[in-house]
Amino acid sequence: MKKVYLTFIVVLLSPFACLAQYTIYKLENKIGIERALIGNNGNQLINIMANDRGAATSLAASFLHVGKQIKYTSTGNTSRFTTEHIDTAFVADGSFPLGINGSIKMHELFIGEWVTAGMPAFITSALTKNKVTVGVLGKMPDAVNGGSLTALAINNGLDEILWINEKNEAVFLSGCDAESDKREVIDDRYAARFKLLSQKSDDYLIQRYLEENKGLGQHFDIIAITGANIIDLDDAGKIKPNSMLLLKDGKIAYVGALNKEMIPTRAHIIDAAGKFLLPGLWNMHAHLFHPEYLKRELLSGVTTVRDMGNEFDLITKLKSIADSTGVPAPHILAAGLLDGDSPNALGATRGSNEAGIKANIKKYHDAGFNQIKIYSYIKKGDFNTIVKEARSYNMDVVGHLPNGYTIGYFIDNGMNSISHIHYFMNNMKFTGGDLTSANKPLIDKLLEKKIYLDPTLNVYALTGDKKVDYYRRFVKLFFDSGVPIVAGTDNEGTVAQEVQNYVKAGLSLLDAIRAATIVPATMMKMNNESGSIEQGKKADILLLNKNPLEDITALNDIDTVIKGQLIFKK
Incomplete structure (x- = not known):
């Protein structure tokens, strides 16, 4: 850490050094700050300090040019319960060490590399070698610097929304931290725009989810499940073998003995022989x-x-x-x-x-x-x-x-x-x-x-x-x-x-x-x-490959999930 602090002083004394400051929010509540010291040689020193529900967290990172390489270090808390200790070097040739420490400045540097590389569909992580994808979502007027702000979706395992201005400076970041909690970071110059940027980011996240998962489930108005072993939770877990469920418009219309004559011609049929049925x-x-x-x-x-x-x-x-x-x-x-x-x-x-x-x-x-x-x-x-x-x-x-x-x-x-x-x-x-x-x-x-x-x-x-x-x-x-x-x-x-x-x-x-x-x-x-498989209740059904009353880990061995009129095949 002494070496990092000495480097910090050297950059600080540079006549061209400048400071960027951001405020960190968790669930729209201010919990900390991020500061970035930027040298005339492109070097960056980042410090993150927060108080998350009484837990003091801090992280120090450096991004230093050493010859043709960039040396990156990051040490400290990524959440209340997790830490990271990174000391690596990489060549800026279309890769970048974007991690999970939540730094908005690191996201800005990542986008800088992405722009330099010609804005490809992805940048390779210098830490994991995984693909970190980037997509342009839309724009809104920049009320601070003029021009417009651009919303980008960055996926390093989970979508994040990053807003940049026309100088490619990061002004707002929305995503989840290392303990899966909602977290936002905003450039202090844009503080008055926090609510607008937060809500618009949520809209983009939801929009992307709907677009990317629209084919996840199959929709049917009528579903017949035949030959199933139904587990009756209200009758001491009694198994009802070779049973049938008829689901209509998202509700259980029939539960009982298998009777194929009851199945409408336009029903989607699931052969559940050997499967075990529970409520969702x-x-x-x-x-x-x-x-x-x-x-x-x-x-x-x-x-x-x-x-x-x-x-x-x-x-x-x-x-x-x-x-x-x-x-x-x-x-x-x-x-x-x-x-x-x-x-x-x-x-x-x-x-x-x-x-x-x-x-x-x-x-x-x-x-x-x-x-x-x-x-x-x-x-x-x-x-x-x-x-x-x-x-x-x-x-x-x-x-x-x-x-x-x-x-x-x-x-x-x-x-x-x-x-x-x-x-x-x-x-x-x-x-x-x-x-x-x-x-x-x-x-x-x-x-x-x-x-x-x-x-x-x-x-x-x-x-x-x-x-x-x-x-x-x-x-x-x-x-x-x-x-x-x-x-x-x-x-x-x-x-x-x-x-x-x-x-x-x-x-x-x-x-x-x-x-x-x-x-x-x-x-x-x-x-x-x-809550149970009964006529008139919601058609929320879990089809398992094994009997969970013999082995509780059978809950992990899912064949199909039904929620209303949607079927999700595992």
Whole structure:
């Protein structure tokens, strides 16, 4: 690092050095800055500093010309949980070391190389050797420098939108960071244009998703599934062999014994002999920060998602397209995010005074949100106002245990569901060796108030958390005591993996599957229309190659996903 700092001083002393500054946002909330020092010789020094929900992150990168080569280093945080340490050299011959550190200046340099190379369809990554594609999307007037701004789509694994001015300077970057969260960076000169650029970037991302995935699923008004083994979740997991499903206009019109005479002549027929049928899975804790996440969920067997906190405009647009018949997307339910006044808060929507709480909950309700999610810096008094206001719209209050409080107050005063099992760690008693007896008052309270738990075991199991075995014990304890569990990933892994974690915790295979189907449908008061394979319910169906009641990993072995009138063949 000393060498980098010495180089920084040399460039700083250059009479032609200049400084570019950008502001970093997460979910439209300012969290940090990026600064780039630019030397007269084309050298660049980049520094990124942020505070993401109380986690201080920093990264230093250098881009230095050494003879015919360019030496690139990058050391520091790429998110709250990830770091990078890069020290490499490359020749600028149509390649570039674009990484995942989120630097808007590095994107600007990448585009410079792309322009020099004649604006080809892709530039090769000097880090991974993968193709990084670039496409021109459109323009808008440049209110700062005159002329126009150009929107580019850059795909280094996931679409990002970069806006450049006529000097090829990067002015706005929209994408997802290394922990899959929505992130924007803007040139401070363009700060007043943030909202416009953010919304237009979302529109382009959605437009590209729809264009690139329009052939992903096949559309049929009538679908007949024949010879299937239907798993009846309401009848102890009983297998109904050689069965038939008739799906009409996105609903289950018939479920029962195979009867080919009932099949209309224009029906699309799926021979499901040897296959096992479940209702589509639910992901009860997701954050749809990018349109591509819709496909990720759908192809993993999820036909209904509860978004647990997002940018208002983005999730509203995604909900709208998901409701369209031919769009490859799961059904989307949404919890509107509220956090308190704190430099560590998440998102831009606050729940910290009565007037603001009322206005924000009304906004969420009127936009079709189902619930209100509280986050880590909500105060007790504001929580009470949130519950009262949400109930006036028949909206449940769900989410985190706010910092500095015990769980009992929120259970007693209107919390309907608690996310993340680790919040129970400091509220559990371990005396006497019998967890059930030691924690009977807490368990009784959870049952009395009909609290649902959204444990997100993937978050701990897939990130190497050493307490994961404790968390699995808690899940088994609460489940055995009658507290309903709903499966959610918090964008870590798949629902199938979350369900497998419940089996590792000691739940039966059937109960683990129910936590991702009928139980969440019941929680959301939608069990009369979804969550099981019954006549009149939504035609959300999962065809598996193996029986998940014999081997829970069968949830990974998907043959076909059906969502309404769309068939997705894996």
